[in-house]
Amino acid sequence: MTSRVDGRKIDELRKMSARIGVVKRADGSAMFQIGDTIAFAAVYGPRELHPRFLQNPEKAMLRCHYDMASFSVSERKKPGPSRRSVEISLVTEKALSSVVDLKLYPNAVIDVFIQIIQANAGTRCAGITAAAMALAHAGVPMREMVAAVSVGKVGKEIVLDLTKEEEDEETGATDIPVAMTSYNKGITLLQLDGEVNKKELIEALKLAGKGCEEIFKLQERVLKEVYSGGKNE
Amino acid sequence: MDSKMLVEDRDIVIPGEVLACGMDFLPGNGTYREQDKILASQLGLVSVNNRFVKVIALTGKYSAVEGDLVIGKVCDVTIGAWLVDIGGAYGAALALRETPEFIERGSDLTRYYDFGDIIIAKVVNVIKGKGVDLTMKGPGLRKANGGRILEVTPSKVPRIIGKQGSMISLIKEKTSCMIVVGQNGKVWIKGENTEDEVRAAEAVLKIEQESHVDGLTEKINELLSKGGKNDKQS
Helix, strand or coil: CCCCCCCCCCCCCCCCEEEEEECCCEEEEEEEEEEEEEEEEEEEEEEEECCHHHHHHCCEEEEEEEEECCCCCCCCCCEEEEEEEEHHHHHHHHCCCCCCCHHHHEEEEEEEEHHHHHECHHHCCCCCCCCHHHHHCCCCCCCEEEEEEEEEEEECCEEEEHHHHCCCCCCCCCEEEEECCCCCCEEEEEEEEEECHHHHHHHHHHHHHHHHHHHHHHHHHHHHHEEEEEECC | CCCCCCCCCCCEEECCCCEEEECCCCCCEEEECCCCCEECCCCCCCEHHHHHHEECCCCHCCCCCCEEHHHHHHECCCCCCCEECCCCCCCCCCCCEEEHCCCCCCCHHHHHCCCCCCCEEEEEEECCCCEEEEECCCCCCEEECCCCECCCCCHHHHHCCCCHHHHHHHHHHHHCCCCCCCCCCCEEECCHHHHHHHHHHHHHHHHHHCCCCCCCCEEEEEEHHEEEEEEECC
C-alpha cells in the first residue's frame, strides 16, 4: 500500500477524539475532532416552535444550523450564513432526520447548532458525527446513531478521510462525503464532487462503511463513559 | 426461535444498540422493535422486568404525566390564564378557575401571580402535542416566595426523593430547610439563612452527580453532618 501525504494508509482515519457535554446551557452537546477538523454541536429542544405557522401537527421539525467560525480557516471566513453553509445545514438536516423519532413531538422543534471551530476538510462529516452524539446526549429518541466520513479519489487511489492538502491536489481530487446509520447501515448522506466510475464509487462506499464503523465505536465509548465513570457532565 | 437478552440489567446503552433478540421479549419505553430484535432508542439504563425490556433515559426533557407535582415560572399572563414554563417540550397553562383564591372578574391577574413568579402546581391534564393544564388547588400547592431554585435532570428526581422520601427528609432534617422537588427537575429550597440553603443545595447537586453510586444516603448523611465545613466562600 502506498502511503499518503501525511503517512497514513489509504484506509486509515485521522486521529479522532470526542467529548460530551461541552456546551453547558444546551440540552445536549458534543465535540468531535478528526485530525485538524473540530466540530461542536449543541442541541436545544424539543421545544415549542414559533412562529406558529411553521408548526407541523404531525411531527416535530428538525432545524440544523451549520456554520464555520471566522477563525476556523487560514483565510478569515466572513461570519454569517453563506450559500455553502445553507446547503450544508440542509443536507445535515436530511442526514439526521431519518433516524430521529420526530413523530413523538408534534408542533415542536429540535434545534441543532453545529459550529466548526477549526477546519481541515470533512467539516460537514465531522458536524454530522458531533450532532448525532449531541442528539443522543439531549435524550432525543432516535432509532440509531449516525456517523459520517469523507472518502475520495486522490490521483488514482481511493482513500479514506481526505485532508485539505489531498483535496487540493493538482490533478483534482474527488470528494465524497458519506453518512451512515449504525444499525441498518443505511446511507443518509451522499454527495460527490468530482469524477469517479461505478467501480470506484462502490469501492469508496465500502471504505466509508469501514471508516464509519470506527467512528461508531468512538461515539458509543464516549457516550457511555459520561454516565458509567461518574464523570462530570 | 431462541430468545435471549444481549445486554444485562442496568447496562448503559446508546440509540441503535440491540438489547434482545427473539419475540419472547416486549419493547417498553425508550425501545423499539425491528423485525425480531429490540433496539434502544435513547441513551439510558436498561431495565428488564420479566419479558418487558425498557430503557430509563438518563437525559432529556421532562415529559409531563397527569398528577405530577411541578415547579414552574410564570412567563406570560393572558386574559384567562397564566402561562407557565415547566421546562418540558411544551408550555403549561394555569387557568383562572384552578387557583385557590377567588378572583373577581376583570381584576388585574398580575396581582395574584406576576411575571417571573415561581409556582408549585400539579398537572391535571396533558394534551399530546399541545401542552399541559395545571392546577393550584390542593395541599402544598402555592406560590414559592424567596428561597432558591435548582435544576436537575428530571430522570434523577426519584433518586433525590429517595425511597418513601428517605433522602429528601434526611436533607430537610439536617439543614432545617423547606424543600420541594418538582417532577420536572426543579427543586425549590428555602431555609432560614443562606448557609442552610447552600448546604441543602450542595447535597441535592451531589445526589444528581452521583445518582448511580451505591450507599449514597450514607454519603449525604456524612456530608451534611460535617456541618459548616464545606462553605468555602458562600
